[in-house]
Amino acid sequence: MGTLYSHDNIGVRAAERKLKPGDRLWVAGDKVSGDAYRTGNSPTNAAIYLRWADVDVAKSGKIEEADAHLAVVSPGQGLSMFIERVVKADFNLLASQNGQSGKATLAKLAEEKGYKDTRQIHWFKMEEGRVMPAGLEVVFDNDPPGHCTLTVKKSITVHEFLGLINSHLGFSYFGTDIFGKN
Numbered sequence: 001m002g003t004l005y006s007h008d009n010i011g012v013r014a015a016e017r018k019l020k021p022g023d024r025l026w027v028a029g030d031k032v033s034g035d036a037y038r039t040g041n042s043p044t045n046a047a048i049y050l051r052w053a054d055v056d057v058a059k060s061g062k063i064e065e066a067d068a069h070l071a072v073v074s075p076g077q078g079l080s081m082f083i084e085r086v087v088k089a090d091f092n093l094l095a096s097q098n099g100q101s102g103k104a105t106l107a108k109l110a111e112e113k114g115y116k117d118t119r120q121i122h123w124f125k126m127e128e129g130r131v132m133p134a135g136l137e138v139v140f141d142n143d144p145p146g147h148c149t150l151t152v153k154k155s156i157t158v159h160e161f162l163g164l165i166n167s168h169l170g171f172s173y174f175g176t177d178i179f180g181k182n
Contacts (some may be wrong), residue, residue, distance in 0.1 A: 004177065006089040010146035013084050016145040023149060025083075025138040032169070036081045036126040036138060036148060043100050043122045043173050048166065049159055054078060069139065078151035080160065081138070085123055086146040091179040094118065098175055106178065115180030123177070126150075127170035136164055 005013055009072050019025075019035075024076065026032055052059035055077050063071050101109075106118040132138070140148045150169075152161060 003084065004093060005084050005086045005093070005146060006031075007086065007145045010049045010082075010084060010086050014142065014146060015129070017083065018062045019083065019140045021140060021142045025140055026132045027136040027137045027171060028153075032126055032128050032130050032132060034128070035084055035176075036150075037085050037174065038079060038081045038124045038126070038171060040122045040124060041120075043176065048162065048164070054080065055158065057172055059121075063158050065159075068162065069157055071158040072155050073152050073158055073161045074155045075153060076139070076141075076149065076151055078149050081126070081150060082146045082149050083140065083148055084146060085174075085177070086144075087121065087125045087177070087179065091119075093179075094180050095175060095178045096175055097127070097178070098160070098173075100176060101178065107179065115181050117181045119181055121177050121179070123174040124171040125174040127172055130169050133168040134162050136161075 025034070025036065049062045050073070051062050052071075055063070055071055055073055057071070092115070094109055094115070100120060100122070106120070110116065110118045135153050136150065137153060138148050138150050149166070
């Protein structure tokens with residue numbers, strides 16, 4: 001599935017791409033080119049919802065449809081993404097695959113590799129060649145390292161934001177990495 005970066009070494013990749021915090025990776029009218037990844041807890045599309053934390057509201061969980069017409073996305077808020085597949089430095093890669101593994105399979109893999117537990121990260125890649133719609137942009141903020149945000153130029157509701165993403169941009173399931181934890 002390609003190179004997996006840690007928070008410790010993603011800075012090298014950002015420097016290769018000559019990225020600095022505040023740089024716009026894509027703005028309205030640009031064709032998406034290059035890499036931008038989003039993570040999810042399952043292999044279903046992680047780009048179809050926002051969490052309250054994504055819009056700086058002190059609530060937990062995802063924003064449900066009933067609240068999407070009221071909740072607002074402001075500039076700098078939105079979908080959290082990375083310029084490459086990035087994980088914490090203490091994650092130990094055990095396997096990469098297409099699809100999700102059941103709990104029994106993960107427990108067996110952890111035991112075989114000498115770990116107490118495992119964690120799966122499912123990756124979604126922004127589809128290249130799509131045109132960034134008016135009102136949206138991807139901004140590199142490097143917080144945490146390698147991070148960028150698909151955000152808005154002016155405040156709109158979560159419903160409108162997700163509508164723009166779903167009708168103009170796409171995220172494809174890219175694969176799953178399994179990590180060992182002690």
